[in-house]
Amino acid sequence: MKGSEAVKSKSIPEYWAIKPGFEEEIKKIINERPEPEISLDYEIAENDYVKTGKASSDVKFFLKKLGVNPEVLRRVAVASYEAEINVTAHSKGGKVTANIYSDYIIMMFEDYGPGIADIEQAMQPGFSTANELAREMGFGAGLGLPNIKKNCDGMYLSSEPGGSTTLIFFIYYEEKSYAAK
Amino acid sequence: MPQNDIHTKEYFHSVVFYREDCIGCTKCVRVCPTEAIRVRMGKAIIDPHRCIDCSKCVSVCPTEALRVEADKLESIYSFKYRLAVISASYEGQFAEDFGFKNALKALYHLGFDEVAEQAMITNITAEIIRDYIKIHPNIRPILSSNCPAIVRLVQVRFPSLLPNLLHIESPMSMLAKYYRDKIIREKGLKEEDIGIFLIVPSASQVTAVHQPEGNYKHLHNGAIAINEIYSKVLAMQKELEEDTRPIVSYANGLSWALSGMEAEEIATEGIETLAISGIHNVIEVLSNIEGHRLDQYHYIELRNCEQGCVGGGLNIENPFVAASRIRKLINNSEKIKIDNDYFFRLYKEGYFDVTQLEPRSMMELDKDIKTAITKMKRVKEITDMLPGIDCAVCGSPTCKALAEDIVLEKAELSDCLIRLRKLRTKKNEE
Numbered sequence: 001m002k003g004s005e006a007v008k009s010k011s012i013p014e015y016w017a018i019k020p021g022f023e024e025e026i027k028k029i030i031n032e033r034p035e036p037e038i039s040l041d042y043e044i045a046e047n048d049y050v051k052t053g054k055a056s057s058d059v060k061f062f063l064k065k066l067g068v069n070p071e072v073l074r075r076v077a078v079a080s081y082e083a084e085i086n087v088t089a090h091s092k093g094g095k096v097t098a099n100i101y102s103d104y105i106i107m108m109f110e111d112y113g114p115g116i117a118d119i120e121q122a123m124q125p126g127f128s129t130a131n132e133l134a135r136e137m138g139f140g141a142g143l144g145l146p147n148i149k150k151n152c153d154g155m156y157l158s159s160e161p162g163g164s165t166t167l168i169f170f171i172y173y174e175e176k177s178y179a180a181k
Numbered sequence: 182m183p184q185n186d187i188h189t190k191e192y193f194h195s196v197v198f199y200r201e202d203c204i205g206c207t208k209c210v211r212v213c214p215t216e217a218i219r220v221r222m223g224k225a226i227i228d229p230h231r232c233i234d235c236s237k238c239v240s241v242c243p244t245e246a247l248r249v250e251a252d253k254l255e256s257i258y259s260f261k262y263r264l265a266v267i268s269a270s271y272e273g274q275f276a277e278d279f280g281f282k283n284a285l286k287a288l289y290h291l292g293f294d295e296v297a298e299q300a301m302i303t304n305i306t307a308e309i310i311r312d313y314i315k316i317h318p319n320i321r322p323i324l325s326s327n328c329p330a331i332v333r334l335v336q337v338r339f340p341s342l343l344p345n346l347l348h349i350e351s352p353m354s355m356l357a358k359y360y361r362d363k364i365i366r367e368k369g370l371k372e373e374d375i376g377i378f379l380i381v382p383s384a385s386q387v388t389a390v391h392q393p394e395g396n397y398k399h400l401h402n403g404a405i406a407i408n409e410i411y412s413k414v415l416a417m418q419k420e421l422e423e424d425t426r427p428i429v430s431y432a433n434g435l436s437w438a439l440s441g442m443e444a445e446e447i448a449t450e451g452i453e454t455l456a457i458s459g460i461h462n463v464i465e466v467l468s469n470i471e472g473h474r475l476d477q478y479h480y481i482e483l484r485n486c487e488q489g490c491v492g493g494g495l496n497i498e499n500p501f502v503a504a505s506r507i508r509k510l511i512n513n514s515e516k517i518k519i520d521n522d523y524f525f526r527l528y529k530e531g532y533f534d535v536t537q538l539e540p541r542s543m544m545e546l547d548k549d550i551k552t553a554i555t556k557m558k559r560v561k562e563i564t565d566m567l568p569g570i571d572c573a574v575c576g577s578p579t580c581k582a583l584a585e586d587i588v589l590e591k592a593e594l595s596d597c598l599i600r601l602r603k604l605r606t607k608k609n610e611e
Contacts, residue, residue, distance in 0.1 A: 037554045038561065057468060065560075065585075066553045067545030070341030077472040102551050173550070 014158035015119045017149050026154040026170055029106070036099035036106070038062075044084055044111075046093040049137045056080035059098045063105070068173050075151040076105060076171050082144045083109045083167055089134035091165065103174065104153075109167040116159035123149070123157075190541075192229045195249050195387035195404075196236055200224055202246035207573040209238035209247060214460045215337050219586065220576035230543045233333035235460055235485050236384040236494045249384040249495060252403035254410060257292055260376025260402065262364060265293040266356050269300050269438035270382040270490040271407055272430075272510060273503030275414070281510060282428045283421040287414040288380070290421065295364070297356050303434030305521040306352045307446045309528045313347060314452055314479050320345055322455075322470060322478040325443065327351035329389035330485035331463060332538065336394070339467045340540035350400075350533040352437070353379055353386075354393070357400040358533070359524070376402045380410070382438075382493030383486060394538055406495040432514035435507045440489030444482040454480045459487040546589070560584045568599045 018026055040062065042055035060077045068076075080098075087094045087109055094111030116122050122129075123145050130140025149155050154170035205223035217231035218238060225246070239247045257263045265288045275284045288296045314323055326332050326347040335342050350358065357377045364375050379390055381404045390404040436442035440458035448454040455478045457466045463483050469475050486492035491507065492500040527533065546560075547553040563584035570580070575596040577583035586592035595601060 038558055056472070060468075060471070062557065064544045065546050065557055066550055067548065068550070070540075074341050074471055074473065081472050081474070100554070102554055 013160075014156065015123060016156055018154040022153045022170070022172070025172075029170070034101065036101055038100040040098040040100070042096045044087040044094050044096060044109075046088065046091060047133060048088060052084055052088040053081055055096045055098070056084050059105075059107070062098075062100065066100075069175065072171065072173050072175060076107075079148045079151040079169055079171065080107055082148050083107065083169070085139055086144050086167070087111050089130055089137075089139055094164070104170060104172040106168060106170050111165050113162065113164050115161040115163050116157075116165055117161050119157055119159055190230075192232070193388055193392035194227075194229060194232055194234055195251060195384045195391070196227075196232065196234050196239060197248050197250045198225060198227055199246045199248065202244045204244055204246075205576075206243060207576060208241040208243065210576065210578050211573050212237045212241050213578065214334065214464060216578050216582055218578075219591070221592070228543070230541065231337055233330050233337060234385040234388040235330040235334070237460065239384065240494055249387065249406065251381070251387045251406040251409060251495065252378065254291060254405060254413070256403050257376050257378055257405075261374040262295075262368060262370050263293045263376045263378065264295045264297060264357075264360055264364065265378055265380055266297045266353050266360070266401075267299060267380040268353065268382050268386070268407070268490055269298070269303075269435045269507070270493060270496055270503060271380055272432070272435055273438060273491050273507040274407060274411060274496060274498045275506075277506065277509075279415070279418060281432065282430065283418065284414060285428050285430060286421050286424050286426065287410075287417050289426070290417055290424070291410060291413065293378075295360070297360055298431050298434070299353050299356065299437070300434030301431040301519060302352050302356060302524060303431075303437055303446070305519070305524040306355070307443070308521065308525060309349060309533075310347065310447050310480065311450070311452060312525075312528070313349060314447075321476050322481045323347055324470075325480070325482045327353075328385065328484050329394075330383070330385035330460070331483045332394055333385065333541070334460070334463065334485075335467065336538065336541035337543065338464070339471060341471055342467060343538050343540060345470070346538055348535050348538070349528070350535060351389075354400050355524070355533050359527070361400070378402060379404045380407060381405070382407050382490050382496045384494060385485060394535075407493075408495050408497055411497045429517065430514070431517055431519070432510040433516055435511055435514075438490045438507055439504050440484050440487070440492075441482070442489075444480065447480055452479045453477060454482065456482040456484075458484040458489055458492070460485050546585070556588050559588045563587050563594065566594070566600065567597055568603070570599065572599065574598050
């Protein structure tokens with residue numbers, strides 16, 4: 001069982017989704033790894049539905065203080081909240097780092113396992129492995145990852161079955177693919 | 182971007198501060214939902230841009246240094262023809278043995294020529310809102326806009342949700358608009374001869390009358406607090422009993438004085454609604470809406486005061502007692518037909534439309550994002566130096582807010598007494 005999952009994940013060890021128009025810029029960030037202006041760190045505990053959401057609401061507050069466009073702010077709020085819930089519901093806990101730059105934000109979620117068996121399947125809307133507790137809390141509709149993808153300009157997901165999962169997303173303050181209202 | 186500069190715009194406030202009465206206790210600082218108040222040099226300072234006139238501070242001030250100031254009854258007499266538009270919570274203020282019909286009659290005795298109840302157009306307002314929901318399928322959820330404190334809260338703290346606000350006049354403004362035209366038409370009076378006064382239960386309604394948002398011109402000439410006329414009305418009981426004039430009342434529509442009833446009445450034909458009251462509950466929910474977590478609702482009713490308008494600070498009666506009376510009135514009421522089609526047509530013609538609501542956000546630390554980041558870095562550094570107990574003794578609502586005030590040069594690190602004491606203890610130990 002473990003072996004077959006490992007083989008499966010080897011064919012798709014990671015997943016990239018970048019919105020048209022952002023490829024060059026995101027590639028540049030990956031190559032140059034610029035220092036963030038500010039870095040915020042949070043811990044996320046397994047199954048802690050009381051405290052979950054703290055990181056995303058903190059980051060949202062922070063971006064408001066910077067005067068980030070309200071629509072972009074809502075996208076950051078959605079993506080970060082979904083990602084935070086994912087760590088809470090599907091992992092043994094983890095940590096999140098929000099790297100804030102002057103024209104974009106990168107958020108990195110890293111958990112302590114147990115990993116995603118099949119990333120491509122996990123990206124399908126409606127697919128869920130949520131347990132009963134998560135469903136009782138109103139989560140587990142299988143829309144988390146697709147929703148993150150929809151709201152960010154670039155997204156990276158890698159997972160080792162049995163090991164940790166890393167999710168990174170990029171959101172620019174200036175809308176490019178989104179027509180500002 | 183806002184057309185008029187939000188940094189220089191002057192704001193009208195019904196919550197008024199009397200500096201000489203302030204003892205610097207910081208109670209107001211801690212309850213303010215927009216962090217608009219600081220205590221400096223032992224006295225409160227209110228930021229007029231951030232204040233939304235929710236009057237939370239008024240209710241905790243121990244010395245009445247913070248008060249709500251509405252228009253005086255005398256101000257109606259400078260008009261030839263006077264119309265009172267009464268909030269639905271008014272009728273809940275009077276005990277059953279006084280009688281709500283007497284409460285309505287009393288307004289004529291106080292000098293009004295005509296009385297209009299907010300309750301009159303409750304049904305048609307619900308119909309209008311249902312139509313608005315249907316013709317705006319891309320806006321979810323739509324947020325109620327008839328509580329002025331909530332409109333201002335969204336402008337200050339949740340500008341991303343401004344498009345979600347129902348962009349239609351509040352029922353009391355709809356009535357004022359309708360009646361002004363009707364009186365001009367039927368009585369042949371000039372516009373300036375007519376005085377339209379709202380009888381209101383809360384501070385923010387007074388503010389809205391004097392400085393409406395999303396509106397071109399003032400619809401009303403003033404707002405009189407329920408508690409300003411209450412005693413005068415009670416004292417008239419005898420003469421009211423003798424007054425036999427017929428009183429038509431739309432008690433059936435009083436439901437909107439109570440939190441939850443608006444949402445309930447709109448929830449038909451598959452429309453999902455939710456009702457929230459109390460400003461701190463509202464803030465929590467608005468934050469969730471910002472994160473698209475309540476998109477399943479078509480319409481959300483939001484009220485600053487707990488229990489709805491019956492909980493307004495300018496009422497006399499306990500909100501639960503008033504609510505119970507209003508329920509009784511609704512149950513015993515007769516349905517009176519009003520020309521709903523006429524109102525609906527006016528709505529469709531855009532007669533009640535309001536202009537796009539603009540942000541009033543003072544959230545950002547600087548207009549330039551790079552400078553804002555530099556400031557925010559400094560805020561973070563300073564926050565780490567502070568005790569994090571949010572005692573407000575420094576005069577700022579939280580340690581984070583103090584850090585921000587220091588960066589914006591509105592406070593100093595030495596304002597934190599807890600930190601000062603810790604430093605001294607440390608020095609003594611050395």
